[in-house]
Structures are given as structure tokens and as C-alpha cells.
Amino acid sequence: MKIFIISTFALGLYIIFDLLFNDQMWDANTELTVYLQENQFQGEKEIFLFFSYSLFAMPGIALIAFLFFNNKLGALIYCCLVQAIFAENSVLKNIYHQARPFFIENKIQPFECNKEFGKPSGHAMTSSAMCFLIPYIIFPSILKDQQNQKSPLYLKILIMFVLTIWTFMTGFSRIFMGVHSLGQILLGWVYTAYNIIIYLNYFHNPIMNYIRQCLQPGSQGISNKVVSAVGLFAFGWTCLSILFFELNNRIFLDEDVINLWLDALYNKCLNQQTHYNINSPQVLHNICLSLSLYIWFPFSFLLGVKLSKGIYNENQFRIHYKLLTFWQKLFRILILLILLSILIPIIFIQFQNTYAEAFGKFLTISILGGLFITVVYSNILSYFKLEVDGDFLQVSPQITSNPEGYKESELGQIVF
Template identity: 30%
Template structure:
């Protein structure tokens, strides 16, 4: 189906649900209140642990993306996955600043606050981001699950077949032998098919359960209503569908073309830096406008004072309306993590490297454990530079954003795509298949031993130093 038609269909679905949500918001709130009260009548320790697990489940997929970026061929997809997640988080905070709806525990005295989130509640960030993270994880990070069992069964059958034919002399295949081999192949195909179906059903069931339980856990903990959770799911599904069916293939193809070793087009990438900063300024301008609008319209509302009082009771703090950690101030801060995408783009342009997918897993086998540790440290140690920014505090939310959130977010991006590959080159730790690898493409086709590998890596780095 045409991408334009698909985007219209997805957007129409989103708009239709948003209209329904606005129309039936009060009814959903009443239903949610009764549901949450019934869930919180008894809170066994085991039940609380289960719901806590699902509310923290959203932190697992980014760790999986980190693993893929460090230890697997799937490096570009890992970064694209991270970028989509950041876009989802940023979108969610902008929407919260538009809806400015309180969380249930801030309003309803009958609902306990088992968690103490202090920004607005609609739409649910956990629900929205869980849809994006969990659905995209097998699509972008682990696409090999589509072929579960296939390669294993086929390889084993081929080995058996080869062993049966590995004798000397002439071989005359009788009709009986041929039928026997066909029956073996058919039996193995049936095993493969059943295994694949079973594994895919298990994975799909787990993914759907995780998404549903994440939403239910937020209602149970008193931090979201059913309406907030449903809207989060819809927005998460919209972002996921738009990315998978409309954006991903074209974007990945374009990036691979830019970073292909034999067709490097770094001059064409120079416009990425001003473009990325322009988009960041647009994001900050939009979030700052919503911050100002919220402060002008809702600053004097009595409801806001009661919401802040509930937040203080839950967190045992003394936040005021100007505190950066609450309500629209908190939403404004979180939009700053969008700067991480800017850091990724700037780092990619500055490091002037190339990327050839599918080489890393082959070449990483030639690395020693010591080299693996050094490579990991080359990524982790630069983050020490960002630690001082973590301790910056200010009662002015704009100062907090500019001096803390933006430097940390931008720094993370530029370390991953800029500092990390630079350090790998500097210390002769790069191997073909690394993201943004400085290489001569003719070397990539060779299967080399450890000494030869290190010699070529040294040559690559020497040539890189000469270019500086």
C-alpha cells in the first residue's frame, strides 16, 4: 500500500481516538477511579512487586539497544531505535503540557499514591513508551527471531544428508532412497514450522502481556487513569506504525548510502549540523511556549495548589509552583532529552567515518578479552565528564534545562557517535563493522588472522592521524 495512504489511515485513526477521548474523558475517569479503588483494597507484597516490575520494564529495552550497539552487527538499528524512543518521550512530554491533566492520586483522596510521579499524567508516558520500545525491539534490535529454528533445522538436515553421501565410489539413488530423503525433509520442515509458530506465539504473547501489564500497573499504583493509559497506548502505536511502515526503510537506506565505505558522502552531511540544531531550537521553542502558556493560564488555579500539596505529601518535599520538578516545569525539562538526537547527528558528521553492516560479528571474534574490555571502557569512561552536570540544581526551570538536561543529553549523543569511535581509532581498537569506522574498503573482504588484523587497524589509524 502507498505510504501516503498508510500515513493518512494511521493519522485518521489517531484523530478519531483523540476525539473519542475528549468526548468520554469524564466517563473514563469515573470508571478508572472505581477500578483503581478495587485494585488497591488489598495490596499483597507479591502483587506490588509484580506491578513494580512492569512499571520498570521500560528500562530494559534501552539496555538491549546498548548491548546490540556494543556486541552485535545491528549497530545502526540500535541507534535508530534509541532515536525513536527519544522522539516518543519528547512527544509525550509535549502532550502532557497540552492536556495538563493531573494524576489520580493528586485529586482522588480514595486512591493511594504508591508511586510519586510529579509531572502531568495525560497521556501515560510508561504506556506510550512501552508500546514503542517493546514492539520495535524485535523489529529493530532482534530481527533474527523471524527465522527462529529455520537455520538450525536446515543445517542439521544438510549435515545428515552430507554424511549419508560421504562415501567413496559411485552412488546410485534408488526411488526408495529418494522417497526416504523427501520424507526426512518433509518431517524436518514440519518440525521447523511448529517450532517457529510456537516461539513466535510465545514472544508475541509476552510482548502483548508486557504492554498491557505496564498500563494496568500504572493504574494500580495510582499515577494514571484508564483514559491516560489508553491515550498513551494509542499515541505509542501511532508513532510505532508511522516509523515502521513509513519512515524506517527510507531512512535506513539513506543513512547506509551516506556511510557506505565506497561511496562516502561526508560533504553532503555537513548540512546535518545546522539542521539538527535548528530542529532542536524548534523543539525548545515549542516546549518553552507551552511552559509560558501553562504558567499564564494555570498558575493561579486553586487546583494546582492542591496537586502540589499531594506531590509534597507523597515525595516528602517542599516543592512550590516554581520548582523545576513538578507539573509543567517537569514536562518542560524532559523535552530537553531531544538534544541527544542532535548529539548523535553532530558526532556522526564530525567523526567522518563509514559503516558496512554485517562485518562486526565476523571480525569481533579476532579480538581478545582485553581488547573487548578496552573497547567497552572507551565508551564508558567519557561519560565521567557528564557527572558534574548531574549535581547542578536550580529553582529556575530554564536554568536547570540549559545547564543540566541539555548538556547531559547532547553529551550522551556525541560520546556515542563521536568520542567513542575517535577513541577506538586513537588506541588501535577499531575493527571493520564498527559504526563510523575509518577504513579502506578493499581490506574488508579479507579474512585475516589476529596479527594481520592489528597491523591493518594500525595502518587505518595512522592514515587517520595524517588526515587530521
């Protein structure tokens, strides 16, 4: 309870601070960004671009962990959390509906042309979450001593130092590139810090233990009530997203101002061929609505866990994986990559209506992504006899988890 109160109080204080000093931080950022862009040293742009784009390497680490390590559940929970923070950032952007610096500051040039609102920074929120959650969730033995393995203190300090520097450089790169202000970056870090503190202290262990228990041989599966509760949360989140989208669409946004922002996007971005308008699904409040629907991925994952009727023996995978031939290992990888590649054509579908874009593309990707990784992948491995003991959702005709479900009271002790 104490951690929750202190964290929430600190978040509230910073939100007030951000509102009071927003203009001052914006002006300071404009001076800083103009100075950085006008006084570049050779290779500086490439360095910052590296840190900005390194964000996309983190899901690859989760994919590798899912394919080759014991903690497959941790890798998937990590992906669910990142998607949830991505969805949270999109709703927050529609609440703040603040421009990116290059939209309105003539002297600032964009080195990347993001089209949604700027506050809070999506890179700041997701990169900090991705960096700091990797050792806590995917590789917990690094920071938390195990029974037969104790990580040296210097290694823990070194890892946290690298993660901190990496997160800082990612945020600072966005300022240099002209796509975020200092206030937008700081606010993104604050929101993610709050999310991580609350999740790790109150939710992570109960959720992990519950799913592990549900997937033990002979145990009962995920409760219908738990799946329904998560689905209801995703539905409520979607309604909230639509509410702020419509408020922006009908009340808060001035079309003349938005056209000036979009003019800047078209004129400053060399590769921008389309001159968008306020109703284009790819920009501002429209794309924020679409991205907020990534909240359905955690629901899809949980639903897939229930539908698969598989089991999960966490500590057995690496032992049995070594017994596979090279070609069996290769086929396992290819099957998952092929499944994920099926989603790629959906990404390139262009809808002319925002709701069609949101529900036809982003909701579809979120639902199919979770089901492919859980139900479809596990059943294909079983069909081709490529699964091994310790696989996440191992399908076995002899031993499966009971789909009727654990009692919801056994989810764990989530106490504030």
C-alpha cells in the same frame, strides 16, 4: 498514502473519543484503582513494581546490541526514537496538563511519586515503543525473514504475544500504583501506535539506507542540509515546548489548584522531603519543558556521525570481534561506560530556575550523550587500537567517509 490517512483518521477519532469520555474514564479508573489497592494479594505490589520498572531495562538491551552485535546503527536509531517519543510525551503533557489520580483523589495512594502531569502516560508511550521497536529495529531478523535465515511462524507469534502482554502489564501497573488513569494509559498507547505505524512505513528504511550509504568506504558523509534540517526541527520543537510551558505558566494553570496537587505529593509520598511550589523546576509544567529537550539527542547523534568522519561496514563486526582478546573486549566496554558515567554528575545538579534546569541539564545531557557515543567513543577506540572492522564509525586514516555529504535527494524515497 492510504496507511497515513487511515492512521491519522483513527488517531483523530480517538482523541475526540478521549475528550468526550474523559470524565467517565476517570471515574471508572478511580473505582478500579481503589479496589485494586484495597484488595491486594500477597506479592501483587512487587509484581506491578517489576513491570513498572522493567521500562529501564530496554535501553540496556540497546546498549548490549551496540557493543556486541552487527546492527549497531539499529541500536542507536532505536535510542533516538525512544528519546524522541519521550520528548513528544513531555510536550503532550503540557498540552493536556492533567493531574495524576493521586494528586486529587483522596482514596488513591501513590506507590511511586512522579511529579509531572499525567496525560498521556509516559510509561505507556515509551514502554510500548521500546517493546515493539526492539524486534523491528534492533533484531529485525526475528520478525523479517532474511536470505539465509527464516524465523518459524510460532516464534514470531510468541514474541509478539509476550511484547503485547508486557506492554499491557506495564500500563496496568501504573493504574495500580495510582499514578495514571485508564484514560491516560490508553491515550499513551494510541499515540505510540500512530508513531510506530508512520515511522516504520515511511521513514525507517530510507533513514537506515541513507546513513549506511553515507558511511560506506569512499562514500560521501551526511549532508550539511540534512543535519541542518534535523537541527531546525529540534529548534522548532523547543520553541513549541516553550510556548506551551509559558501558556501553562501564565494562563491555564491555577496556582491554588496546583498547590493542592503539590500538597498531595508532599503528604502522600513518604520519601518526599521537599514541599515544591508552582515555580519549582522539578514539577508539572516545569519538568515537562526540561524533558522535552531530549529531542536534541537525535540531532546530536546525527551531528556526531558527520563529525566523526568514520565508516560502517555492518556485516563485518562479529567476524572481527572474535579476534580480540578478553582484555581488549573488556576495555571497549569500560571506555563506553566511563564516557556515559561522565553524564551522571550533571543529572544531580539542581537548578532553581526552570530554564536553567532545562538548558543547563537536559539539553547538555542530550547533546553530550550523542557526541560521546559517536565522535568521542570511536576516536578513543582508534587511539588505543581497539576498534575492529565493522565498528560503527570506524576511524581509519586510510579510508574515511567524505564530510561534504550526500545530496539530500539521496535520503531515500519517503512517499506518503
